[in-house]
Amino acid sequence: MTKEYKGVYTFAEQVDGKLxxxxxxxxxxxxxxxxxxxxxxxxxxxxxxxxxxxxELIQFGADRVILYENDxxxxxxxxxxxxxxxxxxxxxxxxIFLIGAxxxxxxxxxxxxxxxxxxxxxxxxxxxIQAESKNLLMTRPAFGGNLMAEILCENHRPQMATVRPxxxxxxxxxxxxxGEIINFEYTLEKNNKFVTVEExxxxxxAKIDIQDADILISGGRGxxxxxxxxxxxxxxxxxxxxxxxxxxxxxxxxxDKSLQVGQTGKTVRPxxxxxxxxxxxxxxxxxxxxxxxxxxxxxxxxxxxxxxADVGIVGDLFEIVPKLTxxxxxxxxx
Amino acid sequence: MNIVVCIKQVPDTxxxxxxPVKGTLIREGVPSIMNPDDKAGLEAALRIKDKNGxxxxxxxxxxxxxxxxxxxAFAMGADxxxxxxxxxxxxxxxxxxxxxxxxxxxxxxxxxxxxxxxAIDGDTAQVGPEIAEHLDLPNISYAQEIEIDGDEIVxxxxxxxxxxxxxxKLPALVTALSELNQPRYMTPGGIFDAYxxxxxxxxxxxxxxxxxxxxxxxGSPTRVSKSxxxxxxxxxxxxxxSVDESVQFIVDKLKExxxx
Numbered sequence: 232m233t234k235e236y237k238g239v240y241t242f243a244e245q246v247d248g249k250l251x252x253x254x255x256x257x258x259x260x261x262x263x264x265x266x267x268x269x270x271x272x273x274x275x276x277x278x279x280x281x282x283x284x285x286x287e288l289i290q291f292g293a294d295r296v297i298l299y300e301n302d303x304x305x306x307x308x309x310x311x312x313x314x315x316x317x318x319x320x321x322x323x324x325x326x327i328f329l330i331g332a333x334x335x336x337x338x339x340x341x342x343x344x345x346x347x348x349x350x351x352x353x354x355x356x357x358x359x360i361q362a363e364s365k366n367l368l369m370t371r372p373a374f375g376g377n378l379m380a381e382i383l384c385e386n387h388r389p390q391m392a393t394v395r396p397x398x399x400x401x402x403x404x405x406x407x408x409x410g411e412i413i414n415f416e417y418t419l420e421k422n423n424k425f426v427t428v429e430e431x432x433x434x435x436x437a438k439i440d441i442q443d444a445d446i447l448i449s450g451g452r453g454x455x456x457x458x459x460x461x462x463x464x465x466x467x468x469x470x471x472x473x474x475x476x477x478x479x480x481x482x483x484x485x486x487d488k489s490l491q492v493g494q495t496g497k498t499v500r501p502x503x504x505x506x507x508x509x510x511x512x513x514x515x516x517x518x519x520x521x522x523x524x525x526x527x528x529x530x531x532x533x534x535x536x537x538x539x540a541d542v543g544i545v546g547d548l549f550e551i552v553p554k555l556t557x558x559x560x561x562x563x564x565x
Numbered sequence: 566m567n568i569v570v571c572i573k574q575v576p577d578t579x580x581x582x583x584x585p586v587k588g589t590l591i592r593e594g595v596p597s598i599m600n601p602d603d604k605a606g607l608e609a610a611l612r613i614k615d616k617n618g619x620x621x622x623x624x625x626x627x628x629x630x631x632x633x634x635x636x637x638a639f640a641m642g643a644d645x646x647x648x649x650x651x652x653x654x655x656x657x658x659x660x661x662x663x664x665x666x667x668x669x670x671x672x673x674x675x676x677x678x679x680x681x682x683x684a685i686d687g688d689t690a691q692v693g694p695e696i697a698e699h700l701d702l703p704n705i706s707y708a709q710e711i712e713i714d715g716d717e718i719v720x721x722x723x724x725x726x727x728x729x730x731x732x733x734k735l736p737a738l739v740t741a742l743s744e745l746n747q748p749r750y751m752t753p754g755g756i757f758d759a760y761x762x763x764x765x766x767x768x769x770x771x772x773x774x775x776x777x778x779x780x781x782x783x784g785s786p787t788r789v790s791k792s793x794x795x796x797x798x799x800x801x802x803x804x805x806x807s808v809d810e811s812v813q814f815i816v817d818k819l820k821e822x823x824x825x
Contacts, residue, residue, distance in 0.1 A: 345698030350786030375578030543803035
């Protein structure tokens with residue numbers, strides 16, 4: 232029964248007509264999985280006036296885009312999206328269906344899996360094809376990042392997973408890539424599950440997406456207070472990075488929640504990650520250990536962060552960081 | 566108005582540690598707590614009860630020990646409590662868990678169902694929306710504010726960079742964020758009553774109108790093939806030197822890696 236299901240499908244999440252980062256990351260991973268399976272990649276794109284995004288999806292790795300446009304899809308709501316994607320799954324029978332583990336994807340995924348009656352693995356950080364069975368091997372953290380679990384969905388199709396943003400790597404955009412675009416026909420069926428969006432409240436502060444930053448200067452409890460983040464900001468400006476922080480810094484109200492790195496915050500993999508006054512709780516390390524290069528500064532020689540840092544400096548951040556900022560400025564001016 | 570709140574007993578994952586020698590989870594001595602998002606959901610239900618009047622029923626699926634969080638819910642102000650407990654339900658993934666809980670809830674009166682967004686031991690955020698699917702209800706996830714307006718509910722729904730004010734017809738299911746509120750404390754009288762005069766109703770396999778193929782390990786589309794502690798990265802170098810030497814050391818490393 233599972234044999235008739237073919238192809239790797241991804242949900243191309245867009246908000247206000249812009250594709251989210253994880254949508255492109257999914258295409259990168261889907262390409263690897265499709266190569267292992269000898270099949271191709273299809274992106275499923277829904278919204279109002281979003282047709283011009285189809286080419287972008289092809290340029291980032293989709294072989295085919297299934298497009299559904301409807302004025303009622305101006306804002307994401309659960310039921311119409313679930314209806315359309317369920318219809319697409321029933322018609323095209325994908326073997327694998329991947330969704331970004333965003334505030335939208337983690338609402339949509341379970342609703343679709345519930346309706347189709349298939350398994351869904353949440354918030355995966357690793358996806359592979361099992362050699363003999365060709366099943367999708369889905370790896371995810373559990374127990375606050377303390378434990379990793381490998382999960383299979385052997386007898387139900389599609390094999391569905393939501394994938395944590397910032398973990399998979401998107402392909403380099405290829406403007407010469409071509410693909411097929413299919414307009415999907417479907418009439419929404421109005422029912423008790425439709426809801427009305429009465430108001431959209433945008434965050435007023437211009438937000439920095441720490442997942443896009445190449446260098447992050449992250450502060451934790453050891454920074455001591457919101458006013459002390461200034462010295463991290465100075466270092467960030469000197470080196471060309473952004474400021475982020477641990478849950479301790481966010482819970483204390485020192486920095487905004489959107490800047491939180493960790494299991495309950497964001498997963499980041501910058502080229503360089505400074506962990507300053509961060510002890511290294513497992514839930515924090517779950518969000519940054521894939522960084523290319525980690526420098527930790529902490530006065531406690533036994534801090535857990537030193538176990539994963541490439542360079543660990545035991546010392547007083549209030550002395551070291553300002554001097555480091557000056558040295559970097561001097562180097563840059565040479 | 567009848568409100569059903571789904572709650573779960575979880576190990577406090579902030580207290581979970583890895584055995585440095587064996588590389589396994591140390592669960593002994595880790596306290597069990599009511600899942601924080603669920604507790605916020607219960608508090609939201611109790612506030613609706615305080616304001617508009619409502620009967621608040623709590624339900625959990627788990628081992629007999631989960632009785633503790635139902636007593637805690639009584640002490641906070643819940644009116645009725647159900648413990649769904651049977652070996653037949655063990656090993657369930659989110660699909661089987663949600664079909665079991667949905668079948669149990671179908672025996673109760675409800676206008677509103679509240680679940681936490683996610684449990685801190687599994688972090689899936691799937692059981693709430695899947696219960697709504699099994700019961701054919703609208704769901705609104707990630708609630709920051711909840712308000713009842715006649716036979717409708719208005720929820721401030723959190724997204725990554727904005728919020729939506731969403732209106733749904735009751736009955737509906739809402740998943741609550743722990744940011745929703747500050748849950749009240751149990752009162753001493755409430756704790757006394759919770760253990761002396763309140764009764765937790767136990768439901769076993771035969772009490773739940775659900776097919777065998779939709780429960781427990783065998784009714785779960787997914788299965789855990791392996792679990793293992795996270796691979797430990799080899800630590801790099803650690804130095805304890807003067808401030809100037811430390812700064813120079815970092816600058817040298819940044820040059821070596823071509824960042825500077």
